[in-house]
Amino acid sequence: MALCALGDAATRQGEFYEAVCFALQERLPIIFVVEDNGYGISTPTSRLLPFRLGVFGDDFVIRLDARDVCEVLKRGGEAIAKARSGGGPTVLWCEMDRLSSHTSSDDHRTYRPIEEIEALATGDPIPRLVERLMANGDLTAGAWTAMQEEIRSGVEEAYRVVEKEPCPEPKTVLEHVFGPPVPHAPPPFRPDDLLATSQDGRGLTMVAAINRAFQAALESFPSMLMFGEDIEDPKGGVFGLTAGLSRRFPGRVVNSPLAEGTIVGLGVGLAAAGFRPVFELQFIDFVGPGFNQLANQMTTLRWRSKGDWTCPLVLYAPYGAYLPAGGMWHSQSNDGLWAHTPGLRVAIPSTPEDAAGLFWAAFQGEDPSLVLIPKHLCRVRMPVQQFGVVPFGRAAVRRAGDDVTLVCWGNGRELGEKAAERMANEGVSVEVLDLRTLVPCDWAAVERSLQKTGRLVVVHEDNRTCGFGQAVIAEMASRPECFDLLLSPPQLVARPDAHIPFCPNLEYSLLPDVERVLSAIRVTME
Numbered sequence: 001m002a003l004c005a006l007g008d009a010a011t012r013q014g015e016f017y018e019a020v021c022f023a024l025q026e027r028l029p030i031i032f033v034v035e036d037n038g039y040g041i042s043t044p045t046s047r048l049l050p051f052r053l054g055v056f057g058d059d060f061v062i063r064l065d066a067r068d069v070c071e072v073l074k075r076g077g078e079a080i081a082k083a084r085s086g087g088g089p090t091v092l093w094c095e096m097d098r099l100s101s102h103t104s105s106d107d108h109r110t111y112r113p114i115e116e117i118e119a120l121a122t123g124d125p126i127p128r129l130v131e132r133l134m135a136n137g138d139l140t141a142g143a144w145t146a147m148q149e150e151i152r153s154g155v156e157e158a159y160r161v162v163e164k165e166p167c168p169e170p171k172t173v174l175e176h177v178f179g180p181p182v183p184h185a186p187p188p189f190r191p192d193d194l195l196a197t198s199q200d201g202r203g204l205t206m207v208a209a210i211n212r213a214f215q216a217a218l219e220s221f222p223s224m225l226m227f228g229e230d231i232e233d234p235k236g237g238v239f240g241l242t243a244g245l246s247r248r249f250p251g252r253v254v255n256s257p258l259a260e261g262t263i264v265g266l267g268v269g270l271a272a273a274g275f276r277p278v279f280e281l282q283f284i285d286f287v288g289p290g291f292n293q294l295a296n297q298m299t300t301l302r303w304r305s306k307g308d309w310t311c312p313l314v315l316y317a318p319y320g321a322y323l324p325a326g327g328m329w330h331s332q333s334n335d336g337l338w339a340h341t342p343g344l345r346v347a348i349p350s351t352p353e354d355a356a357g358l359f360w361a362a363f364q365g366e367d368p369s370l371v372l373i374p375k376h377l378c379r380v381r382m383p384v385q386q387f388g389v390v391p392f393g394r395a396a397v398r399r400a401g402d403d404v405t406l407v408c409w410g411n412g413r414e415l416g417e418k419a420a421e422r423m424a425n426e427g428v429s430v431e432v433l434d435l436r437t438l439v440p441c442d443w444a445a446v447e448r449s450l451q452k453t454g455r456l457v458v459v460h461e462d463n464r465t466c467g468f469g470q471a472v473i474a475e476m477a478s479r480p481e482c483f484d485l486l487l488s489p490p491q492l493v494a495r496p497d498a499h500i501p502f503c504p505n506l507e508y509s510l511l512p513d514v515e516r517v518l519s520a521i522r523v524t525m526e
Contacts (some may be wrong), residue, residue, distance in 0.1 A: 001083045009040025013048050018262045020091065024060065025257070029083035032078070032396065035066070037098035042111040051093050066094035067123045069134070069499050085452040092467045097123035120370040129390040130462055134265060169425055176307045177343050179366045184389040187360045189216050191384040196411035206373065208242050209352035213359045213387075214278070218249045221363060222277050226253040227263060228280025237380055238282055239318055260290030266317065268297045271313040276363065281317035284372060285332045298368045299343035312363045315367045319348075320411050320461055322376035324504035331500035331507070333410070338370055339438045345369040345392050346438040350413035351382055354436055357390030365392070374410045390487035397449070401431030404521050407472055408434040411461040412512065414491075419517040438468050443475060447482050454487035455524040459512055464494040491520035 010016060011034055016441050023030050051063070061435030079090035091465065099118050099508045101108040109117065121127075133139035155293045189212050194204050217224050226242060246253040258262050258282060267277040281287050287294065291402060294315070301311040321331035332428055338346045345367055349355035360368040369392070398413060408416040413434045420430035431449050434526065435441060452454060456476060458469040473490045476482040493512045501507055 001030070001080065005033040005035065006047055007040070008034060008036040008038070009043070012048055012355040013267065013367055015292065015353040018257075018259045019265070020056075020089070020261075021158060021459060022257065022262050023089035025485050027088035029084065029086070030089045031079045032089065034091060034093050036093060037096050039098055039102070039108075040104065041102045042108075051091075054336045056091065061091045061093055063474060067095040067125050067128060069125050070127045082155065086499065093151060096125075099124060110241065110261060111194060124447060140152050161485060166325055173284045176303045176305075178345070179302060179310065182364060182366055184361055184364050184391065186389055187213065187216055187356065187387050188220065189387060191354075191387060193519045194384075200303075203511045204352045204384045205379045205381055206352045206355045207240055207348070207378050209288065209356040209384070209387070210359060211243060211245070211375070213356040213363075214242060214245055215248065217236075217360070217363045218245065218252060218276070224252070224276040224278055224363070225270060226278050226280070227256050227266065227281045229256055229258055229263075231255060231280055232494060237280060239373075239375070241280070241316075241373075248294060249519075255473045260286055261293055262290075264290035264293035264298060264313075267313040267315065268301065271311045271368070272301060272309055275306065275311060276314075278314040278316070278363065281315060282335065282432075283330050283332075284317040284319040285329050287317070295341055299341055302367065303343060304315055310366050311384070312366050314365075316371040316373065317360070318375045318378065320374045320501050321370040321410050321507060322374075322461070324507055325502055326375075326500065326507075327507070328499040329502070333372070333460075333462045335372075335409075335438060336381070338367070338372075339468050339471065340466075343368065344439060346372070346409040347436065348372045348374065348438065349390075350374060350408075350410055352384050353387060354390050354434075356387050358392070358436065360387075361389050361391055368389075372410065376411050378415065392437045393442055394436065395442035395445035396434045396436055397445075398432040398434050399430065401429040401456065403429045403453055404524055405431050405433060405446065405453045406459065406517070406521070407433050407435060407446060407449075407456065407469075409438065415459055415512060415514055415517050418514045419521060422514065422518055423521055430523065440470075446472065446476060447479075447485075450476065452481060452487045454485050455521070456486065456490040457493065457517065457520045457524060458490065459493045459517055459520075461495055461512055463497045464495050467492075467494055469494055488524045488526065491523050493517050 006016065020032065034133045036049065046052060050092050051061060062075050062079065064071050066072050076092060079092055082088070082090055098119050130144055131138060134141070181378060194208050216225070226245065228237070231237045231242040232246040233244060242253055263279050263281065267279045268427060270277045298311050303308045320333045338344060347358040347362065347363065347369065358371060358413065362371060367468050368503055406420065416432040420432050422432050422507065431453055433445060456473065458472045460467050460469040462468065469492045473492060477490065493516050495510050495512065499509055499524055500510065
């Protein structure tokens with residue numbers, strides 16, 4: 001059973017409605033305790049509260065006077081019994097008083113009528129309880145006085161102890177953002193397993209490799225659960241990433257509502273409780289409603305608990321453009337945004353081998369991971385040699401070279417390889433370095449390549465300002481040992497700061513292409 005306590009103002013948050021709806025849908029044993037004190041800091045909530053607006057029915061909402069401790073005990077006990085018997089969730093609407101200002105920096109005398117403030121003492125539940133106990137002969141005046149003195153002394157002693165506590169060492173502030181590395185078992189599948197079932201044996205798609213990795217993980221890790229929009233059969237996800245899995249693993253591969261806050265929030269809870277959630281966001285563009293859970297819950301749990309709690313949640317989503325007519329709501333990448341979120345490991349594969357290998361590492365990790373799958377490359381057949389674990393933070397040299405280092409990831413890998421082939425005809429040797437993961441980033445691999453070439457070009461499809469490509473250039477330019485290697489100014493090939501349009505020719509006019517990459521390489525050679 002679970003208990004969730006919140007204030008009355010928070011009932012207007014969308015995630016509250018998502019949580020209540022999902023609890024009712026699944027008949028979850030949860031009690032929502034809504035502390036209705038009539039204010040959201042200084043804003044009266046009487047006209048805003050969904051219970052007063054008639055949004056919810058009476059079948060799962062219990063209204064009670066929380067100034068009466070016995071009433072809270074009685075109605076709370078009923079809710080607990082209901083939850084434990086499988087009766088589903090209850091919302092306890094607890095009407096009460098806020099006896100003081102919102103915080104020590106707030107003065108409620110500036111926005112509450114003085115008559116209201118003076119009347120608050122009559123609603124204090126402690127004097128009310130004391131009066132009842134004394135009337136029943138269960139408490140004497142002397143015992144109550146002694147009890148108050150004991151509490152007062154205890155509080156003062158606690159303050160004295162805390163005042164003497166030393167401040168934390170500044171060096172510890174960076175601890176527990178991520179946990180220590182964990183060993184990875186190799187994946188129990190081979191390319192031959194998939195090639196035998198492919199149409200012509202000419203290679204594998206990223207979709208096939210990911211699907212096989214999911215299947216093997218569900219077989220290998222009993223605590224793994226999958227959840228997302230349309231992931232059940234017969235649909236199997238809009239890109240077919242989970243095709244066939246809900247038939248093989250009923251109850252473990254489950255459709256979610258159209259509610260990203262629910263998807264990410266449920267994943268956080270399950271991960272904290274010891275499960276291995278691998279949850280799908282249908283497109284990374286849709287993460288907005290779940291961003292609060294991602295940035296404020298999923299990625300902070302280890303750090304704010306000093307490692308006592310972990311969140312091994314794997315989120316994955318198709319991402320990126322180069323698939324015409326997706327428009328601004330189906331073509332985003334936002335690499336810089338995800339890399340900017342502390343506590344989140346970010347992977348962007350560009351081959352079937354890397355997709356399977358990165359997922360296999362993420363499945364066994366102890367920190368939250370976001371795996372972004374380039375839609376443009378999803379169904380491109382590529383040769384596959386061997387599946388293995390691809391550790392986060394290890395880049396891959398796709399093509400060796402001596403003159404220019406071209407750093408890329410995701411869809412940029414294809415552009416980089418094509419540009420390198422073209423430049424070879426001009427006598428320029430380009431080394432193509434695929435980062436594979438942005439967090440952690442293999443800075444050492446970039447530096448090693450620069451030691452050979454002395455020239456740097458970075459390609460990313462995210463918009464230019466604050467994209468991860470700018471971070472790569474800034475990192476290399478700010479390190480004296482790397483800056484001294486540069487023979488020319490680094491170049492960034494990125495999308496201008498504009499949204500992806502629907503019209504294909506407009507989309508391609510914005511996105512990095514081979515010609516832009518070639519121009520950047522030539523600039524570094526001047």
